[in-house]
Amino acid sequence: MSSTTATTAAVTGAEGFIGSHLVEKLVADGHRVRAMVQYNSFSSFGWLETLGQDVLDNVEIVLGDVRDPGSVTGLVKGADAVYHLAALIAIPYSYQAPHSYVETNVTGTLNVLEAVRHLEIPRLVHTSTSETYGTAQTVPITEDHPINTQSPYAASKAGGDRLADSYHASFETPVVTLRPFNTFGPRQSMRAVIPTVIGQVAAGERTITLGDLRPTRDFLYVKDTAAAFATVGTAPAEQVVGRTFNAGTGGEISVGDLVTLVGKLMDADLTVREDTDRIRPAASEVMRLVADATRLREATGWAPAHSLEEGLLHTIEFFRDPANLARYKTDLYNV
Structure with a gap:
């Protein structure tokens, strides 16, 4: 495929956070x-409804x-490429509804x-997640790191990954798996x-309610994630098909330090209140x-184009827009 040719790309999960950015x-x-x-009875197209008419x-x-x-x-009939992003993604809800995760993430x-x-x-292009690795045993995490699923969500995603691998091995299905680390940016839930942090601050809160502050994450700005998807979807087959690729920055920051950084960027003096409902079971937390x-x-030559601070500033700008903030319930814990 070539970006200069009007090819057809089919996207599942297109209404979601990453999916809508990928469509753009x-x-x-x-x-x-x-x-x-x-499908829903509200005729809602999710975040696609916010895209410009030139895109739509x-x-x-x-x-x-x-x-x-x-x-x-x-x-997918007649498509030149399929980008499979549809998934149930909230880890806490996977403790409550594991069957739903298997039905969507494995059977889907x-x-x-x-x-x-x-x-x-x-x-x-099949979407995996860094959660399939579990807590890092070696750092940085390569694609050869052991799979260690510590939540029903992670297990369901690993199941989908193994199916993708098996279809390439068994039927030569031209699948490539992209494993993004923690994507963030405008439109995220x-x-x-x-x-959670930026939304609470934008809504006027200065005491931020969170769970465990110790885990560290490699945060990747959503436009860089979308670029990674587009790259593996169009790269020559011999470079990518049948392979799994991590997409991340190679940097990490703890949740606690992240709160401090957001406070600095938003010129807000923040304190944190721990909410036990937001803390994962001890053996399930990926540290x-x-x-x-x-x-x-x-x-492929892909590399992130945005620093963590640049991405945070774009995200802060999004949440400071009253029309965007009104779409969120910042005072509720979203499972």
């Missing part, structure tokens, strides 16, 4: 996008569900793989730590994640 990136690169939005003119929105094979087949992925296989789609993205850089 693909359109900017010259693709037409067929975007699956999970190149997007066909399809209501469906990755748990339904027919929906997936209709979405199976449906996508089957459709891509039988319709002979030239490229499938309040179940993640950065919008340290930091990426080694050498494989992705060497295969």
Whole structure:
């Protein structure tokens, strides 16, 4: 595929945080996008509704569900590439509803793989997560790090990864797996730590309610994540197909230090109140994640274009817009 050719890219999970940014990136690169939005009776297209008309003119929105094979087949038919981002992602909710995670993240992925296989789609980009590694045993984390799933969410994502690997090995399905580390930026839900902190500060709070402040994370700005998806979706097959790639910065910061940095950038003197409801079970907490993205850089030339502070400033600007802040319930704990 070439960014100068009007190819068709199908995206599952297109209405979500990363998915909507990826749709923007693909359109900017010259693709037409067929975007699956999970069927709902509110006729809501999620974050796609906030995109400019110049973007939406190149997007066909399809209501469906990755748990339904027919929906997936209709979405991917005739596509030049499929980007599979649809997933249940909130770790705390996976403790409450693990069956839902298996149905979406494992069976949904199976449906996508089957459709891509039988319709002979030239490229499938499957989305993994750094949570499949669990707490770092060696640092930085390469793609050869052991898989150690410490939550039902992580286990369901690892299941999808193994299916993707097996389809490439068994059927030569042209799949590449991208494993982003902790993506952040505008449009992210309040179940993640950065919008939780920034959203509370933007709403006027100076005592921030959080869980454990000790874990460290490798935070990747969402536009860099979208660029990584687009890169592995268009790179020559011999460079990427059948491989798994980390996408991260190689840096890390603790949640506690992150709060301090956000306070500095927002000119706010912050204190933290611990909420035990936000703390994961001890054996389930992933204490340290930091990426080694050498494989992705060497295969494609991709590298992050934004520093943590630059990304935070863009995110702060987003949440300080009253129209954007009004979309969030900053006073509620989002599971």
